[in-house]
Amino acid sequence: MAKARRQVEEKLKLVDIVFELLDARIPISSKNPMIEEMIKDKPRLVLLNKADLADAAEVKKWIEYYKKLGIVALATNSLTGNPLNDVLKKSEEILINLREKEIKRGMKSRPFRAMILGIPNVGKSQFINRLAGKNKAKTGDKPGITKMQLYIRAGKDLELLDNPGILWPKFESKEVALHLALIGSIKDNILPMDEVAIFGLEFLANNYPQALKDRYNLDQIDIEHPVELLKAIGLMRGCLLPGNEIDFDRVFNLILFDFRNQAFGNLSLEKVKDNV
Numbered sequence: 001m002a003k004a005r006r007q008v009e010e011k012l013k014l015v016d017i018v019f020e021l022l023d024a025r026i027p028i029s030s031k032n033p034m035i036e037e038m039i040k041d042k043p044r045l046v047l048l049n050k051a052d053l054a055d056a057a058e059v060k061k062w063i064e065y066y067k068k069l070g071i072v073a074l075a076t077n078s079l080t081g082n083p084l085n086d087v088l089k090k091s092e093e094i095l096i097n098l099r100e101k102e103i104k105r106g107m108k109s110r111p112f113r114a115m116i117l118g119i120p121n122v123g124k125s126q127f128i129n130r131l132a133g134k135n136k137a138k139t140g141d142k143p144g145i146t147k148m149q150l151y152i153r154a155g156k157d158l159e160l161l162d163n164p165g166i167l168w169p170k171f172e173s174k175e176v177a178l179h180l181a182l183i184g185s186i187k188d189n190i191l192p193m194d195e196v197a198i199f200g201l202e203f204l205a206n207n208y209p210q211a212l213k214d215r216y217n218l219d220q221i222d223i224e225h226p227v228e229l230l231k232a233i234g235l236m237r238g239c240l241l242p243g244n245e246i247d248f249d250r251v252f253n254l255i256l257f258d259f260r261n262q263a264f265g266n267l268s269l270e271k272v273k274d275n276v
């Protein structure tokens with residue numbers, strides 16, 4: 001990570017703007033706190049990626065929140081649609097002073113150069129491929145796919161500089177780590193699977209209880225006794241060992257799989273009202 005940080009700092013002077021990709025479901029937890037220090041006063045566009053997986057009402061609130069801070073933010077989705085025009089429009093708004101200076105100096109029109117920054121598995125490579133219209137960046141569902149920097153042309157007005165995802169050395173809180181683990185942004189062996197799964201159940205019970213009931217055909221949710229809730233889910237889904245004992249490992253895997261594959265619908269783990 002130290003090497004990746006040095007690469008970013010060395011290349012910043014070559015770009016006009018930074019695209020900071022955050023996961024729209026966890027804008028706080030998916031933000032690398034070192035980025036502010038690294039980019040300093042470099043123009044920035046915040047991209048709330050994977051917005052199609054988040055609660056749409058909460059995404060709008062986050063965009064308004066950033067607006068109040070003087071930060072331009074845009075909701076994007078790496079898998080469908082074409083965000084290029086919206087990204088270009090916002091970039092032009094942010095860089096209008098730079099463009100005007102270059103025109104006054106008699107410089108020819110040129111593509112904007114943008115550096116893309118974000119933690120692993122936030123969808124950077126898929127985002128680049130969506131903008132460029134081709135599979136020019138490696139993609140995968142595991143953190144750490146991108147290993148080196150490279151420029152990629154996106155249309156005639158934008159050049160993108162991809163970077164390896166940068167995780168910070170130490171999580172600010174256990175909740176941040178649990179958020180990242182729950183959506184698969186860090187490897188499953190970093191935190192105990194049972195702890196992550198129970199955290200997910202508690203979140204659903206407190207914020208989207210009907211989605212939890214519907215998914216596992218539950219009449220009621222007793223989150224005060226998570227083991228009993230796990231047993232109920234295990235029985236409903238046939239996660240059993242010989243002797244009809246509950247196979248808790250299968251239940252944990254089931255919950256995490258369902259959470260990461262939108263089985264509970266669109267969810268936002270972090271809400272503006274709880275974080276400002």
